[in-house]
Amino acid sequence: MKAERKAVFKLILKESLKGFWEAFISVLPIVIIVSIFFAIQYGLLSSNQISTEIISVNAYITFLICSLFLCIGMNIFTHGSDMSMSKIGKYIGEDLTKKKSIILLVIFIILLGTIITIAEPDLAVLSEYIPKETLNPWIFRLLIGVGVGVFFAIGIYRIIANKSIKYWVSLFYGIIFMVASLFGDDNQAFLELSFDSGGVTTGPITIPFLLAFGIGIAGAKGGNKASENSFGLSGICSIGPVIVVMFIGLFVGSENLNPATSETMELGEAFVSSLSEVGIAILPILALFLIYNFVFLKLHKEEFLRIIIGLVYTYLGLVIFLTAANYGFISIARNIGKGFGESHILILIMSFFIGASSVLADPSVSILVHQVEDISNGIIKKRTMLSSLAIGVGLTLVIAVTRAIYFPELPVLYILAPGYAVALILTIFSEDLYVALAFDSGGVAAGTMASCFVLPFMFGLSSITDVGTSGFGVIGMLGMMPIITVQLVGVLSNLKHVMALRKTRQKLKDEYDMQVIRF
Numbered sequence: 015m016k017a018e019r020k021a022v023f024k025l026i027l028k029e030s031l032k033g034f035w036e037a038f039i040s041v042l043p044i045v046i047i048v049s050i051f052f053a054i055q056y057g058l059l060s061s062n063q064i065s066t067e068i069i070s071v072n073a074y075i076t077f078l079i080c081s082l083f084l085c086i087g088m089n090i091f092t093h094g095s096d097m098s099m100s101k102i103g104k105y106i107g108e109d110l111t112k113k114k115s116i117i118l119l120v121i122f123i124i125l126l127g128t129i130i131t132i133a134e135p136d137l138a139v140l141s142e143y144i145p146k147e148t149l150n151p152w153i154f155r156l157l158i159g160v161g162v163g164v165f166f167a168i169g170i171y172r173i174i175a176n177k178s179i180k181y182w183v184s185l186f187y188g189i190i191f192m193v194a195s196l197f198g199d200d201n202q203a204f205l206e207l208s209f210d211s212g213g214v215t216t217g218p219i220t221i222p223f224l225l226a227f228g229i230g231i232a233g234a235k236g237g238n239k240a241s242e243n244s245f246g247l248s249g250i251c252s253i254g255p256v257i258v259v260m261f262i263g264l265f266v267g268s269e270n271l272n273p274a275t276s277e278t279m280e281l282g283e284a285f286v287s288s289l290s291e292v293g294i295a296i297l298p299i300l301a302l303f304l305i306y307n308f309v310f311l312k313l314h315k316e317e318f319l320r321i322i323i324g325l326v327y328t329y330l331g332l333v334i335f336l337t338a339a340n341y342g343f344i345s346i347a348r349n350i351g352k353g354f355g356e357s358h359i360l361i362l363i364m365s366f367f368i369g370a371s372s373v374l375a376d377p378s379v380s381i382l383v384h385q386v387e388d389i390s391n392g393i394i395k396k397r398t399m400l401s402s403l404a405i406g407v408g409l410t411l412v413i414a415v416t417r418a419i420y421f422p423e424l425p426v427l428y429i430l431a432p433g434y435a436v437a438l439i440l441t442i443f444s445e446d447l448y449v450a451l452a453f454d455s456g457g458v459a460a461g462t463m464a465s466c467f468v469l470p471f472m473f474g475l476s477s478i479t480d481v482g483t484s485g486f487g488v489i490g491m492l493g494m495m496p497i498i499t500v501q502l503v504g505v506l507s508n509l510k511h512v513m514a515l516r517k518t519r520q521k522l523k524d525e526y527d528m529q530v531i532r533f
Contacts, residue, residue: 033092037085040380043371044467045081047364048074051350054360068353073346080342083334088377091218091331095381097324099222101317102303107230109310111174120167127166127251128159129302133295135288135336136217139465140210140489143473149266157262161254162215166224169250173231176239179246179450180441186253187434193260194427204263206426209490210469211255213460216248218332219295221378221458224248225385242446245386249453252493284341288333296329335377339466347467351474358419361475362412368471369411369492370404372463379403382458386451398503399455406499407459407492411468414488418475426487433494440501448504455500456493464489 052074058064069077106126113119131137132155141151172182197205216224228247232240303321307313313321354361373379383399417424441449472488 030089030093033089034085036380037088037092040088040374041081041085043367044375044463045078047367047371048077048346048350051354051364055353058357064353068349069346073349077342077346080338083338084342084375087331087333087335087338088375088380089331090327091335091377092380094324094327094329094331095218095222095377098321098328099219099299099324100226100381100385101321101324102299103223103226104230104233105311105313106303106306107227108234109306110170111231111234119170123167123170124160124163126302127163128156129298130220130223131159131162131215131255132156133298134215134217134219135291135295135332136214136462136465137211138291138294139340139462140214140469143469143486144207149262157258158211158215158255161256161258162220162251163254165251165254166247169228169247170231172250173228173243173247174235176235176243178446179242179250179453180446182250183253183449183453184438184441186250186257187438190253190256190260191427191431191434193257193264194431196264197260197427201263201266202425203486204259204266206487206490208256208259208263209426209430209493210460210486210488211259212252213457213489213493214465215255216252216378216454216457217461217465218335218377218381219299220251221248221461222381223299224251225382225454229385239446242450244450245447245454246450247454248457249450249455252453252457256490281337281341285333285337287340288336292329292332292336295332296325300325335462336466339462343463343467344470348470348474351471352477353474355419355475355478361419362415365411365415366408368408369468370408372468373404373407373459374400376458376461376463378458378461382454394451399451399500402499402503403455403459403496406455406495410491410495411488414472414491415475418472422476426491429491430494433491433498437494437497437501440498440505443508444501444504445508448501448507452497452500452504455496459496460489460493464492468492 048069052069055064055068059067110119110122137155137158141154144151144154168182171177172179194205224247225245229244232243235243300322303325307318351361354364379400383396383403386394386399387396413429417426417429437452440452444452468488
């Protein structure tokens with residue numbers, strides 16, 4: 015008995031160390047980038063190009079300590095999410111497919127999507143940048159939640175009806191850009207905010223649930239398209255908030271939509287804020303699971319306790335992660351954008367690495383690539399997904415920084431419309447699986463680190479320009495490029511497969527294959 019316990023303990027310790035190491039490797043690039051900026055500022059000080067420190071020694075040490083806790087939080091959260099959020103989504107998704115009442119199913123799904131979205135910490139971060147006199151943050155979160163809930167139901171219908179995702183995304187993004195064309199100069203900031211809203215709704219709470227929910231429903235339904243239908247749900251859910259906020263923006267002016275009023279949090283404030291925000295996120299999901307399990311699932315006691323313990327891990331991990339991000343990352347990111355904004359070449363080069371690093375350090379991305387590798391039985395490698403996402407987000411941030419520095423008055427629609435046009439054209443040449451993965455990846459890439467590092471970085475950079483960009487719109491742009499890059503990976507993969515088949519056929523062909531033999 016003691017030997018078995020010792021073996022179990024060693025296994026748990028090994029898995030924990032492996033998880034911490036993966037988290038450390040993910041966060042390391044962003045630590046290196048901030049360290050480079052920290053060192054460069056002293057060269058600028060010595061040459062009198064700047065008069066004061068951009069990153070103080072205390073701020074840098076705080077950032078390093080927070081990076082360590084970020085790794086710890088990510089590790090605990092990932093383990094907790096695997097034990098709880100993924101399981102809850104899978105069990106409920108499988109069970110709901112057995113219900114015969116369509117009306118009850120639709121109402122429950124819309125309610126479920128609304129509750130989970132309102133609870134999303136990434137959405138809470140974005141809502142804090144919206145002045146209360148323009149739009150109450152809680153009303154903003156509620157309206158976005160309803161938008162996700164409605165499109166959650168649409169996404170579930172797509173899976174059950176076994177419809178191709180290509181037609182759905184083409185239809186809804188066509189509607190989005192038709193509505194976007196109605197926006198004038200007085201509400202461009204709301205247009206930018208609408209695309210940001212679509213990105214932040216797919217964060218660390220919603221992603222594991224939506225992914226598992228889609229996998230559960232596709233698995234229960236079965237069929238030869240189960241793998242393809244397992245993905246795409248979060249990508250469709252991201253469309254709802256964009257449409258909702260656009261319609262709000264058509265009736266509400268955006269002259270007072272100034273994100274610069276956001277203040278830096280102290281450690282105690284960041285910790286208390288994380289406790290409450292994550293508590294608001296977890297409690298509705300816990301209550302929903304308890305009620306649904308009591309009425310329908312009736313899970314075995316061991317599995318039930320495992321999920322509850324997993325929710326506790328999820329809560330603790332996310333609290334640690336968000337506290338570290340809010341306290342150590344937001345202020346230093348804003349200072350980098352504001353302090354180094356005048357060094358155009360430097361900020362352009364480093365922006366690629368900032369964007370790529372934000373993807374590697376995001377817990378939602380980690381969950382997605384693990385799920386993709388599992389459901390594809392290792393055919394789509396974790397490394398391939400991470401590389402395509404990192405390159406896509408890195409390139410997008412370069413475009414966003416170029417716009418903020420050189421073309422501050424350029425409407426974000428001039429970038430998003432051609433980008434999504436390319437993405438939708440690529441759906442013609444891509445398989446449904448890669449299209450679904452691409453649109454899921456777009457939402458996931460614009461996740462927690464985008465809200466806590468990239469967004470304040472852009473706010474800092476935008477604050478040094480006299481006119482133009484508010485800083486909003488960058489998350490929406492970050493969600494666009496991975497849709498293109500992941501589909502390109504799919505197209506290249508198909509081309510390699512076709513070429514390999516052609517070579518194999520040539521090798522197998524006999525020299526007399528083309529002869530006609532008459533008997």
